[in-house]
């Protein structure tokens with residue numbers, strides 16, 4: 001479904017992603033495990049196309065030079081130079097790191113803003129579906145998103161991505177800052193999303209323990225380089241992974 | 249005076265709404281706004297006087313033409329320099345200078361141009377005679393504010409406006425293209441300016457120089473109100489509107505524009521984010 005081929009990303013002369021090739025097949029949940037500054041966000045922003053926008057803005061300002069090499073393809077189509085909003089139309093939707101929601105709008109309005117690409121008659125049903133997947137959001141639907149807790153904002157952010165009807169959903173550290181119990185609930189919701197919505201999922205995390213049991217395959221990323229690749233179980237039993245990513 | 253202050257305030261608010269909309273959504277400070285206001289007046293005047301078109305048709309045509317012009321201005325020029333505030337200001341102000349001075353050159357000066365009122369006549373309110381055009385302005389301004397609220401809360405494009413205003417990258421990752429939205433906000437902002445011109449200009453005459461005054465008034469109302477906040481614009485319009493009427497009554501009507509400039513300086517010194525700018529601060533902190 002998604003192919004990343006020999007991707008390299010430079011911020012000025014610093015290498016953030018190094019010759020990275022990964023693949024995601026339809027229906028899978030694929031994990032990218034990596035610690036801080038491994039390059040997870042950079043990878044997600046490259047796949048979603050946000051990095052092209054950042055690069056353009058930096059270029060205009062005469063700021064940081066961002067260089068991208070390599071190819072991306074999605075459903076057989078080369079998307080290396082396709083702009084982010086077009087990629088969303090193709091079905092790639094990113095839920096960004098630190099769940100940035102629209103803080104001045106209430107929960108329901110956030111979902112309605114997110115329904116930009118959805119045909120009008122499907123909006124109501126989809127919003128109801130988001131509340132079914134995240135029942136905790138329903139009583140909060142009139143509350144401003146800025147006044148939600150981190151966990152609630154994370155659910156909302158994922159719900160917003162769902163409103164764009166993704167084929168491939170990219171989740172950038174969805175467990176960041178959540179309590180263990182909340183993490184478990186969120187992971188369950190992610191499994192539900194794949195089952196009920198038929199969405200393929202690529203998830204980045206530094207907490208490997210809750211994530212590894214639900215993924216089909218996983219990649220381990222260190223300093224922008226791929227160090228390990230295997231099924232969820234293989235990685236779960238790998239002593240190196242245990243040593244590096246299981247302690248909390 | 250109570251009544252005149254009210255009307256003056258409402259006029260200020262109506263003048264500023266378009267500028268405020270564009271800035272609030274896309275962050276573009278459109279310094280061509282005053283020129284667009286005057287050009288809209290002259291387009292309408294030309295259509296009515298030279299082509300003999302009906303008043304309402306001319307007005308609608310001017311609003312549409314100006315709106316399209318705003319969108320093109322964004323697509324051709326502003327898109328390339330988006331985010332570079334100084335460049336945006338210079339580029340739009342250059343457009344303003346060209347447009348206004350061109351009008352002067354063509355000869356839209358020297359004798360008096362004015363637009364017809366919609367309904368003639370006047371009524372007495374609280375002891376003051378107010379012409380119907382002024383009451384119409386009051387009604388239409390309320391209508392515009394309500395329409396803008398409904399638009400930004402209940403239509404797809406309007407909701408996308410709110411998304412872009414709050415977080416561009418989150419919007420982009422949901423499929424909302426910032427350039428598309430910014431060009432719409434520029435178009436609608438300019439159309440609002442044209443609308444304001446068409447209902448306000450009949451109160452006086454159309455002069456090239458008032459293009460600069462309109463820009464200054466719109467700027468001061470927006471800065472005092474907290475850039476990008478519609479509610480702030482309304483409150484600031486009342487403060488500046490009444491201050492202008494007081495100045496005109498007790499000192500001299502020549503100084504009314506000074507009130508706007510002083511208001512900008514005072515607010516920048518005391519509370520740079522404007523009266524209702526705190527929401528923006530919150531947003532930046534989060």
Ligand SMILES: Nc1ncnc2c1ncn2[C@@H]1O[C@H](COP(=O)(O)OP(=O)(O)OP(=O)(O)O)[C@@H](O)[C@H]1O
Nearest residue numbers: 011016034035036037038039040041042043064206
């Ligand atoms: N805009 C930028 N300019 C310069 N360097 C950057 C920029 N963004 C990221 N980097 C660098 O690129 C590397 C990868 O960063 P990235 O944000 O992708 O890591 P991450 O895996 O998402 O980390 P975290 O878990 O902390 O979110 C880091 O060394 C970081 O300092």
Ligand SMILES: [Mg+2]
Nearest residue numbers: 040041042097
């Ligand atoms: Mg990150």
